[in-house]
Amino acid sequence: MEPSIITIPVNQEIKFKKIDLQILKDSQNGYLQSPMYTVCNLSNVKYYIRISPNGHNDKTRGIVSITIHWFKENAINIDSNIMLCFESANFQRDLPKGNEYGVTLGISKTSKFFDSKFFANGELIVKVKGTFKITLPLSIKYPFSAQRKIKESDLEALKSSNNGYLKSKRFNVSSDSDIKYYINIYPNGNKDANRGKTRVFLQLQLGSETKVNAYLNYSVGSANFSCRLTHVFEKCEGYGPCLCSTDDLFDPEKGYFVDGEMTLKVAGTLKRILSIFLNRSAPG
Incomplete structure (x- = not known):
């Protein structure tokens, strides 16, 4: 092409x-x-x-x-x-x-x-x-990295809730793109099938894009947790791993919290697919 x-x-x-x-x-x-x-x-x-x-x-x-x-x-x-x-x-x-x-x-x-x-x-x-x-090029890659410090007390208040979550602020992936992202964490799952599990999601808002390939790495250094995932976003949605069980999240021996805070990092690359612009001229 x-x-x-x-x-x-x-x-x-x-x-x-x-x-x-x-x-x-x-x-x-x-x-x-x-x-x-x-x-x-x-x-x-x-x-x-x-x-x-x-x-x-x-x-x-x-x-x-x-x-x-x-x-x-x-x-x-x-x-x-x-x-x-x-x-x-x-x-x-x-x-x-x-x-x-x-x-x-x-x-x-x-x-x-x-x-x-x-x-x-x-x-x-x-x-x-x-x-x-x-x-x-046929695609444009945007590396990104977001780090969020989360208070143990804020998550503990949601550990028995159904679908309760904490949400980060919203980030722009780049000055030349209207793609935005934020991070959600559900200490007791985001739905009945995930109850008792801590789930983390990168929420992507595509803006004017129709397809974004994502290469993602979720990590909590103090707990030696790292998970690499790939996903194709074709709508505004969230995607991410199970961090651990709800019980393990609050178990001091697992190391998720240090001095009452957990440091969650999400990094990777978002790739915009530009094939819809092939051999087209922008309107005058």
Whole structure:
């Protein structure tokens, strides 16, 4: 199967203050930098613009240069078709293809730049237009690790309950994914068939995903407990092992609690399957 290819349109307006740029007109390699912009949440590809009023190195001294830097993140490759526009000066220029990190363009001599039409109302307005063509792998892996300290007294209050549990806070697996997870522990089972057993679950909320492969390791170091599991999540659900019997959980000789607390760790890898994006372009 071929990698996934998505085409993302870009139309971003970025402003720099003239007074801030004038401060740097005699500097060596001084620059102003825009905020970071996300091209696509799926790939987490980002870019920013950097403007150097007196060049970005010795070879470009005396030339105003603009650099667009991008970050591949989850992408295998990025092809850009980007144009920089300065409408007040009726100036636009296609950027060369550049390398895997970005490209630099000279736009004016420093000596003429600040008296030109590049500025309007004390601002330099740069418009970034075009597309990024992003090649993605068929899947994206996210390592994760969560550790939870659980008070013995909180679990003991639930040891005779039916389906009583403690729930951790919710975590985001990554900034470029809406997958979320949390951990539930049932000291007396999550259903009648599991009564008298302590069960631990990684609860996964898939968000916009339809399939996530999980490679999981549950552990309680003080009790020498470790369990590796794999599971395919195709809906929002929980999955996890039997930690021990309810009686063993509260038996001091088993070592689950140290100074009244149990440290439960859940770590592993979540793998998003991206085949639904094969050879599709993102909508404009």
